[in-house]
Amino acid sequence: MSDMLHLVEPVIPALRRYARALVRNRAAADDLVQDCLERAISHWNQRREGDPRPWLFTILHNLAVNHFRRSARQGKHITIDEANEDDFGQDAVQEQKLMYQDVLDKLARLPEDQRAVLLLVAVEDLSYADAARVLDIPIGTVMSRLSRAREKLQQEIEGTADGASKNVVQLRSMK
Amino acid sequence: MSNRPITEDDLHAYVDGVLEPEREAEVAIYLEGHPDMARRVAAFSDQRDLLRKALAPIADEPVPSQLNLSRIIESRRRRPSPVWWAIAAMLMLSIGGLGGWVVRGSLQSSSGGLAALAQEAAYSYSVYAPDRVRPVEMRASDSAQLVQWVSNRLKQPVKLPDLTGSGYRLMGGRLIATSHGPAAMFMYDDDRGDRLVVLTRPMISDQSAPMAPHSGGDVSGFAWADGGMGYSLVGQAAAESLRPIANEVRRQARMI
Numbered sequence: 005m006s007d008m009l010h011l012v013e014p015v016i017p018a019l020r021r022y023a024r025a026l027v028r029n030r031a032a033a034d035d036l037v038q039d040c041l042e043r044a045i046s047h048w049n050q051r052r053e054g055d056p057r058p059w060l061f062t063i064l065h066n067l068a069v070n071h072f073r074r075s076a077r078q079g080k081h082i083t084i085d086e087a088n089e090d091d092f093g094q095d096a097v098q099e100q101k102l103m104y105q106d107v108l109d110k111l112a113r114l115p116e117d118q119r120a121v122l123l124l125v126a127v128e129d130l131s132y133a134d135a136a137r138v139l140d141i142p143i144g145t146v147m148s149r150l151s152r153a154r155e156k157l158q159q160e161i162e163g164t165a166d167g168a169s170k171n172v173v174q175l176r177s178m179k
Numbered sequence: 180m181s182n183r184p185i186t187e188d189d190l191h192a193y194v195d196g197v198l199e200p201e202r203e204a205e206v207a208i209y210l211e212g213h214p215d216m217a218r219r220v221a222a223f224s225d226q227r228d229l230l231r232k233a234l235a236p237i238a239d240e241p242v243p244s245q246l247n248l249s250r251i252i253e254s255r256r257r258r259p260s261p262v263w264w265a266i267a268a269m270l271m272l273s274i275g276g277l278g279g280w281v282v283r284g285s286l287q288s289s290s291g292g293l294a295a296l297a298q299e300a301a302y303s304y305s306v307y308a309p310d311r312v313r314p315v316e317m318r319a320s321d322s323a324q325l326v327q328w329v330s331n332r333l334k335q336p337v338k339l340p341d342l343t344g345s346g347y348r349l350m351g352g353r354l355i356a357t358s359h360g361p362a363a364m365f366m367y368d369d370d371r372g373d374r375l376v377v378l379t380r381p382m383i384s385d386q387s388a389p390m391a392p393h394s395g396g397d398v399s400g401f402a403w404a405d406g407g408m409g410y411s412l413v414g415q416a417a418a419e420s421l422r423p424i425a426n427e428v429r430r431q432a433r434m435i
Contacts, residue, residue, distance in 0.1 A: 016246055017237075017242065020246070024234075038251070041248060041251055046255070104233035108234075126226075127231055132192075132197075162222075
């Protein structure tokens, strides 16, 4: 039990961050993490040896996917507008806070599967192989989703940076 | 310097800082000669930084007490484990069984039926699936002997369902005592460690019955009977995800 405490406790902040970035609602995200921890405790002996991070993210990701399916079925969806602004960047200065809020809004517009890859790789520092395990997809699919996620997010960022600039028109007309 | 061409994957790995130093140097040289690509890579790096900074405050928040791991472990300890519930349930069942013995004649037609089978499968799941030490008596590596053993005891040829197509590997199996005679239990698990149990035994009543869902506690499953043999598949997954697996077990059992 004590090695579990040692190995799992340090990962909790990252699990909260991943859950919140996916569902964008503090209470719902923390409920998912709690569920994840309960399962991790009861299935502790089934994890594979080594770093438990990919295993914990796998449990959390599957719970999040179920959560999405459930809310889709119930026609309930927490939109960006409903989410409390204070949910993100508590202490950041106002301007930075807006910038951060803005990139997270754009992130939220990515398709769910692309968003998950980008978060796991670019924010949670999982290796490409571990991200593939978490999402249960081939590593080639991780790479192509990562590429699409970055391209799409970049288009969004550039889109607002220069308004309706020629840049954007060019990018879109090239497709 | 290697002659390997620079790939898209290399560029992303460069952004994420996960390339071997040698390859990283090669990508850097390539980017010097390709300013357009260099701008794109720089934009991806900025994007990565921005995302990390935007999400960092969440990881810095104090962890809410709802997620206090020691407390979660403690509260689980105080809760009776599923195994104890199962044992309690079994005791109740055996008391009920004795009571039933007296009026056996009148109840016989229903007592050996599908509902009883479903309950036996659910109890077997509750008792054996959480077992980390010896969930099965014979492992998958001895599956030929396992099949022979249970077929002898059930006095019926028993077929071992193959659920690899549904993502479940055979762990093994054992013989189970039920008030309707011996039953064969097979256990499976998937990559996440989620377990399934398939229970099969000859049927006294309901020799042939269509597939019906059943649930109780946090397990659910499907039971049916075909040609005198009853089957029940039980797991903790949602019922709708178990149904195709139950269909697969039934399909395989029908093929001789």
